[in-house]
Ligand code: AMP
């Protein structure tokens with residue numbers, strides 16, 4: 442299949458391109474599009490055949506449900522059987538934006554879209570291209586991240602092309618995304634609101650609106666025997682091809698350990714990459730002997746770290762890096778989302794120094 446790649450202006454999306462993309466979705470095809478979090482791979486959420494095609498294109502296990510993207514609050518009635526007061530409060534505070542809510546589904550949403558579950562994940566993104574595309578598509582776009590299953594989510598159209606070129610009808614290129622990590626997921630289908638995946642909307646922000654909120658234990662406790670409530674969290678995810686180790690501890694010791702580990706791995710014939718920060722870059726350049734040293738952003742600006750993380754993991758792949766060392770990040774605020782993705786990318790390989 443030939444994949445059409447179209448550049449779209451973020452401030453003023455070209456209507457002809459949006460209409461063309463919308464028609465592809467209404468005809469049962471697939472279009473990748475930018476959102477404020479990462480690029481999504483969209484299909485008609487109410488058409489079971491479209492959802493099946495999404496799983497096929499990504500190589501995604503079919504029990505891993507998709508998020509339904511909407512472009513107006515009123516659309517909730519069509520897909521959610523019960524809309525609790527909390528949903529309204531969260532929507533007032535964070536929609537449009539990087540928050541996904543899990544609610545009991547109506548019969549309009551096929552089981553193919555929800556991975557066989559009776560609940561549906563819903564998000565109203567703030568990105569203008571995404572909103573206009575969803576509207577042109579009929580209002581309900583099922584979309585997981587637009588990567589091959591298991592690879593880091595794409596933050597640039599170029600990476601969508603690498604993973605899915607030839608397998609989908611169209612890619613809308615809106616440039617680099619703003620946030621860079623997937624949405625926060627909150628489950629509102631049970632008795633207490635529960636965070637199933639940390640994201641840009643933090644636990645503290647949710648607490649301010651809801652009063653109290655729990656976190657699914659399986660997110661942080663690797664030895665927990667329970668099954669993660671977001672099926673997607675079960676799978677190895679966000680993974681670079683190299684073996685990634687996170688080094689945690691006092692900053693000076695972390696840098697020493699990474700430099701020593703890097704020199705040793707070099708001697709053993711590895712191609713070594715270091716995921717550094719603006720603050721530590723120079724030390725690694727001087728002392729590590731690593732083949733590729735990249736700053737993911739500044740410790741004083743966590744947003745910059747979130748935005749660049751997946752891009753840097755992919756760049757290490759392009760450079761055929763076989764051993765990667767990373768510093769660790771704070772476990773509060775947006776840092777929780779960064780650490781969650783980094784731990785998954787590392788298969789929870791952490792060295793404490
Ligand atoms: P992605 O869009 O690729 O980030 O994947 C969507 C994520 O949402 C996956 O981790 C799913 O497990 C999660 N998700 C979607 N629908 C549900 C649902 N009904 N219940 C729990 N988690 C869900």
Ligand code: MG
Pocket residue numbers: 585586594
């Ligand atoms: Mg994904």
